[in-house]
Amino acid sequence: MSILDVQGLTKSFGGLTAVNDVTFQVPERGIISVIGPNGAGKTTFFNLITGIYTPNKGTIQLAGKSLVGLRPDQVVDAGISRTFQNIRLFPSMTAEENIMLGRGVRLKSGYWDAILRSGKFRHDEAEALDTARLMLDFVGLGKWRNELSTNLPYGDQRKLEIARALATTPKLILLDEPAAGMNPRETEDLKALIRAIRDELGVTVVLIEHDMRLVMTLSENITVLNYGSKLAEGLPHEVRNNPEVMEAYLGRGAAAGEHGKEARL
Numbered sequence: 001m002s003i004l005d006v007q008g009l010t011k012s013f014g015g016l017t018a019v020n021d022v023t024f025q026v027p028e029r030g031i032i033s034v035i036g037p038n039g040a041g042k043t044t045f046f047n048l049i050t051g052i053y054t055p056n057k058g059t060i061q062l063a064g065k066s067l068v069g070l071r072p073d074q075v076v077d078a079g080i081s082r083t084f085q086n087i088r089l090f091p092s093m094t095a096e097e098n099i100m101l102g103r104g105v106r107l108k109s110g111y112w113d114a115i116l117r118s119g120k121f122r123h124d125e126a127e128a129l130d131t132a133r134l135m136l137d138f139v140g141l142g143k144w145r146n147e148l149s150t151n152l153p154y155g156d157q158r159k160l161e162i163a164r165a166l167a168t169t170p171k172l173i174l175l176d177e178p179a180a181g182m183n184p185r186e187t188e189d190l191k192a193l194i195r196a197i198r199d200e201l202g203v204t205v206v207l208i209e210h211d212m213r214l215v216m217t218l219s220e221n222i223t224v225l226n227y228g229s230k231l232a233e234g235l236p237h238e239v240r241n242n243p244e245v246m247e248a249y250l251g252r253g254a255a256a257g258e259h260g261k262e263a264r265l
C-alpha cells in the first residue's frame, strides 16, 4: 500500500515548469530515490510535498490525507519531515539542543505554559529531552550530546540533521542529498543508518541523491526526473540500463564533465 501518493503534480515559476505533471507513489516502509540531472526539479518536488511551495496542479496524499495547502509545520505534524541539501543546524547550539528544537514542533504546550512552567510544559520538555537523546544514540552521536553542532565532523553534522528530522516521529522522511560532501566511509555509514531508519524505526525513506553508487545499492525503486517531468521509474538495474536515462545524464556534456558522479550510472 502507498503511504505517499502524488498525482499530476505541477509547479511553474513564471514561464519555467520546474515540476511537470509528476505522479509518484511510495510504498509504506520503502526506500525510494529521486534522481535527475541538475535543475531537473528534484528539490522543488520535495518543497511541494513539504508545503514550502503550493502546487499549481495535482494532489499529494499521506496515508490518505491531503497535504495540499498545509503549511510546512502542518506537514511535519501530518508525519513528513525532511533534511535539506545544505546543512541547516544552529551552530551555537549543542547537538542535543538542535534536536530538541526539531521535537518542538510536536509539543502541544503553548506560550503561557512555557512562561508559567506548567506541569504540561515540564512534561513536554522532559519528553523532548528523552527523544533527543534517543535519536542521538540512534544515529550514533550520543557522545556529542553536549558539543556545539559546529564542532562535529561534517558527516556527523549531516547525521545530526537526520536525528533532528526523526525527532518529530515522522511516518516518512525526505532526505535531500544526504551524502553530499561525505567521504566514502561516511557514505557507507549513512547507508547503514538509512536502512536502520526503515528497519528499526519503520520510517519510510525518500531520498534525492547524486551519488549513484549509494542510489543503486540502497534504493528499492528509483524515479528519474528530467526538465521537471518523470523520465523513468523502476528497479535500480532497470533505471541504470535505460537508454533515455543515460542520454539525460550523458547528453548534457557539461554535466558529465563537471559532475562526474552523476554521469556514472
Ligand SMILES: Nc1ncnc2c1ncn2[C@@H]1O[C@H](COP(=O)(O)OP(=O)(O)OP(=O)(O)O)[C@@H](O)[C@H]1O
Residues within 6 Å of the ligand: 013, 016, 018, 036, 037, 038, 039, 040, 041, 042, 043, 044, 045
Ligand atoms: N523559487 C524559484 N523561483 C524560480 N525558479 C526556481 C525556483 N526554485 C527552483 N527554480 C528553478 O526550477 C528548476 C528546478 O530546480 P530544482 O532546484 O528543483 O532542481 P534540482 O533537480 O533539485 O537541482 P539540483 O540537483 O541542482 O539541486 C531550476 O531551473 C530552478 O532554477
